[in-house]
Amino acid sequence: MRSKEKDMKSTADGNPMRMALIVLIFLLAVVQGAWGGEPLELIRSSTDRFLEILKDPQLKQQPEIRDQKLWEIVTERFDFEEMARRSLALHWRKRTSQERKEFVDLFSHLLHKSYVSKLENYTDEKVECLEDVIRGNRALVKTRILSKGTEIHIDYKMMKKPNGWKIYDVIIEGVSLVNNYRNQFHRIVTSKGYEELIKRMRTKWEELIKETEIEAKKKT
Numbered sequence: 001m002r003s004k005e006k007d008m009k010s011t012a013d014g015n016p017m018r019m020a021l022i023v024l025i026f027l028l029a030v031v032q033g034a035w036g037g038e039p040l041e042l043i044r045s046s047t048d049r050f051l052e053i054l055k056d057p058q059l060k061q062q063p064e065i066r067d068q069k070l071w072e073i074v075t076e077r078f079d080f081e082e083m084a085r086r087s088l089a090l091h092w093r094k095r096t097s098q099e100r101k102e103f104v105d106l107f108s109h110l111l112h113k114s115y116v117s118k119l120e121n122y123t124d125e126k127v128e129c130l131e132d133v134i135r136g137n138r139a140l141v142k143t144r145i146l147s148k149g150t151e152i153h154i155d156y157k158m159m160k161k162p163n164g165w166k167i168y169d170v171i172i173e174g175v176s177l178v179n180n181y182r183n184q185f186h187r188i189v190t191s192k193g194y195e196e197l198i199k200r201m202r203t204k205w206e207e208l209i210k211e212t213e214i215e216a217k218k219k220t
Contacts, residue, residue: 039139039158039165040132046077071112079166080108082159086168087181091189099194106201113208139165 050073053059059066084107085092085100095103130142137160145152157169169178188197 037132037134037139039134039141039156040129042165043077043141043156044129046073049073067112074112075108077167079159079161079168080104080111082166082168083107083178086178088185089182091185091194095194102198106198106205110201110205110208113205113212 050070053066053069053073056066059069081104084104087107088095088103092100092103128144128146130144132139132141139158139160141156141158143154143156145154153173155171156167157171158165159168160166169176171177185197188200
């Protein structure tokens with residue numbers, strides 16, 4: 001039987017390496033690739049803005065402000081409510097509107113603290129945007145990252161909402177990010193209850209806040 005601590009870590013973190021690749025490919029997808037439709041071009045335009053922030057020497061000295069600016073761009077392109085709803089799956093229907101709002105907030109904040117702050121380790125990986133396949137209000141954007149002789153395929157599932165095309169899932173080498181979270185959340189909710197899942201997510205959030213404070217003190 002898995003320990004509570006191990007479950008809590010996997011629930012909040014997923015796979016850090018995979019998520020870092022997700023963010024990097026989303027942000028760097030402007031580097032190379034064929035012409036595509038609106039979904040692909042939206043990712044490219046967001047990337048331009050993101051790279052300007054990453055390369056800004058003044059913002060490198062202000063990591064909190066830099067990370068906030070980066071996160072604002074990410075939130076423009078990702079639909080965290082849709083990702084959270086799909087990740088919680090059947091348990092989402094049983095939640096009140098207040099519970100849903102709290103879950104989406106925790107879900108998005110954990111992703112923020114867990115991954116965006118790691119982008120300063122970017123080391124010029126090369127990325128290719130291969131194509132986008134559009135069917136009605138759904139699209140699949142195919143990308144490929146090349147790093148030290150390794151090739152990794154990452155696809156973005158997007159949905160056209162009233163406010164534009166939004167990413168709602170990411171597929172890394174055939175493995176869905178949303179499905180990964182769905183399996184983790186379902187296991188905890190069915191074995192320990194929904195409140196236990198929220199408790200672990202809150203605990204992880206508090207741990208990440210403390211880690212951020214410690215890192216900031218080291219740099220002063």
